Amino acid sequence: MNAPIINTSAIRPVPAEPRHDWTLEEVEALFEVPFTDLVFRAAVVHRRWFDPCELQLSQLLSVKTGGCPENCGYCSQSQHFKTATKASKLMEAEAVISAAAQAKAAGAQRFCMGAAWRDVKDRDLPKVAAMISGVKALGLETCATLGMLTPDQAKALKAAGLDFYNHNLDTGPDYYDQVVTTRTYQDRLDTLKAVRDAGMSTCCGGIVGMGETRRDRAGLLHQLATLPSHPESLPINDLMPIPGTPLGGSQPVDGLEFVRMIAVARLVCPKSMVRIAAGREHMSQELQAMCFLAGANSIFVGARLLTTDNPGRNADEALLANLKMRPMAMTQVS
Ligand code: SAM
Ligand code: DTB
Ligand code: SF4
Numbered sequence: 001m002n003a004p005i006i007n008t009s010a011i012r013p014v015p016a017e018p019r020h021d022w023t024l025e026e027v028e029a030l031f032e033v034p035f036t037d038l039v040f041r042a043a044v045v046h047r048r049w050f051d052p053c054e055l056q057l058s059q060l061l062s063v064k065t066g067g068c069p070e071n072c073g074y075c076s077q078s079q080h081f082k083t084a085t086k087a088s089k090l091m092e093a094e095a096v097i098s099a100a101a102q103a104k105a106a107g108a109q110r111f112c113m114g115a116a117w118r119d120v121k122d123r124d125l126p127k128v129a130a131m132i133s134g135v136k137a138l139g140l141e142t143c144a145t146l147g148m149l150t151p152d153q154a155k156a157l158k159a160a161g162l163d164f165y166n167h168n169l170d171t172g173p174d175y176y177d178q179v180v181t182t183r184t185y186q187d188r189l190d191t192l193k194a195v196r197d198a199g200m201s202t203c204c205g206g207i208v209g210m211g212e213t214r215r216d217r218a219g220l221l222h223q224l225a226t227l228p229s230h231p232e233s234l235p236i237n238d239l240m241p242i243p244g245t246p247l248g249g250s251q252p253v254d255g256l257e258f259v260r261m262i263a264v265a266r267l268v269c270p271k272s273m274v275r276i277a278a279g280r281e282h283m284s285q286e287l288q289a290m291c292f293l294a295g296a297n298s299i300f301v302g303a304r305l306l307t308t309d310n311p312g313r314n315a316d317e318a319l320l321a322n323l324k325m326r327p328m329a330m331t332q333v334s
Contacts, residue, residue, distance in 0.1 A: 018270050022225040028218040030264045035256060039294045042263035045270045046295040054328035055320065056233075056273050056298035058143065059108035061099050062306040063131065064090040064115035070147075072170070072180045073246035074210060074239055076307045077116035083244040085307045090115070093127055097134035103302060104140050106313055109330045111135050112143035112166060112203075114306045118183070119148035129160035136161035141330060143203060143233075148183070148191045154198035164233060165195040166203035172219020175212045179247070192227070201232035205277065208261055209239035209253040217261055225268035233298065234265055234272040238279025240308045255287045259294050266295025273298040281309050285319055292323065 030038065046052050066077045066087030076085040100111040113131055120128070128146065136142045144157065145166035157165065170176065173185050195202050204227075206220045224231060238258055241248050258279075265274045275298035276283070276291050288296075303312035311319070320326065 018230055019268075020226055020228070020230075022222055022268055024215075024218060024222045027222045027225065027264065027268060028215060030267055031214050031218055031260055035260070038260060038263045039290070042266040042295040043293055046266055046297070049271050050297055051328075052292070052297070053325050054297060055292070055325050056110070056275070056328045057108050057301045058110040058112055058233075058275070058298065059100075059103040059106075059302040060112045060114055060300055060305050061096060061103075062116070062304075063096055063113045063128075064088070064117065065307065066116055068116035068118065070118050070180060070182045074179065074207060074242065075116075075245060076242040078245070081242075081245045083242055085242075087116075090124060090127060091131075093130035093134055096131040097138070100135040100140055101138055104138055106301070107327060108140065108301055109327065110141035110143055110164070111138075112145060112164075114144070114166075115146045117147040120146045120150075120153050122153070125153065125156055129156065132157065132160040132162050136163075145203075148187060149194050151194045151197060154191075154194040154200065158198040158200050162200055164201045164203045165191075166233070166235070167191050167195065168204055168206050168235065168237075169220055169223055170206045171210060171212050172216035173223065174219055175210075175216040179210055196229060202227075202229075203233035203235060204231035205233075205235035205237070205265075205275070207237040207239050207278070208258060209241075209250055209279075210247050211250055214257075218264070221261075221264055221268050224265075230269040230272050232272060233275060234269055235275040235277035235298075236261055236265060236296075237277040238283070240278045240281070240305070242308070252282075255283070255290075258283075258287070259290045262291045262296045263294035275299060278305055278308065280311050285322060288319060289323055292325065297328070 066085045067079050068077045071080040076083045132142050141163045143164035176185050274296045276296045
């Protein structure tokens with residue numbers, strides 16, 4: 001009998017502990033690892049820290065839609081572009097809490113409130129705080145994504161019961177000004193610092209499919225991996241192309257490249273919840289399964305993201321059943 005063929009590159013030691021000293025070149029090199037070897041390594045790291053059959057489930061609600069002064073080239077909610085999204089004012093706290101109760105009943109663990117704001121105005125804080133404390137009282141993990149925050153605003157949100165704050169870097173630093181010019185990369189990093197300093201967990205990731213290069217994708221992951229603490233949640237969005245936006249006609253990223261992005265995210269931020277965020281609507285079960293193998297362990301559930309469609313409950317119940325995966329125990333509801 002022939003001896004089994006072992007690809008020794010596949011059994012190189014896998015770093016067990018998170019590192020913060022990744023170089024851009026190291027992250028870029030991971031993207032060049034042969035696909036099956038990369039996914040294998042990411043799967044090993046995934047198993048080191050997580051049960052690979054468990055998924056964290058978050059649900060989004062747009063609590064303030066459209067009319068945003070920022071010019072993010074991917075976004076349906078920017079007032080700079082003519083899109084089909086209708087602007088509406090900040091929702092009442094009771095309506096948000098009732099939507100959160102429905103999300104919980106449908107199986108969501110975390111409820112994320114999104115507002116199309118550049119930054120938070122102090123006059124809106126009491127209403128936002130009421131939403132957060134009401135959602136928290138339901139026994140859900142709370143998350144919000146409201147634009148830039150001052151350190152004092154971050155402290156106020158934490159005091160209201162906010163567990164996570166989502167603020168994405170979106171892409172690598174070299175490509176950023178091709179996507180948005182009304183704020184800087186440093187503005188984003190400053191808000192992330194305010195969130196960390198207030199004692200909240202960060203949810204920070206980005207988007208693929210905006211015409212960026214692989215080096216830009218590596219650049220984003222390098223930024224995340226060298227933050228003072230890795231984001232507890234790391235969403236990877238596959239661009240939802242929005243007609244009327246500058247990026248509405250972008251070429252979709254190939255599925256294998258999306259899986260690579262997930263695998264490299266898992267390798268450089270081993271203890272983060274890596275989320276397949278926007279884009280599952282146009283992904284097959286097989287592609288999502290490949291992402292889970294490569295270390296993704298979180299999804300958005302519910303039929304809507306903020307302004308675009310998501311697979312919805314029936315499709316996701318079938319996905320979990322077919323893959324024999326199950327919801328993860330909640331991480332923090334204190
Ligand atoms: N206005 C706040 C902000 O920008 O931080 C919060 C809401 S904003 C919609 C949250 C994130 O959603 C963006 O940073 C971006 O990463 C993601 N996003 C927005 N539109 C998207 C799209 N069309 N496709 C994929 N991801 C998108
Ligand atoms: C994240 O990374 N993706 C979510 C959430 N965090 C806020 C938003 C996705 C938005 C997709 C486009 C839309 O629905 O408008
Ligand atoms: Fe505004 Fe956020 Fe959309 Fe940018 S991504 S235009 S900041 S809502």
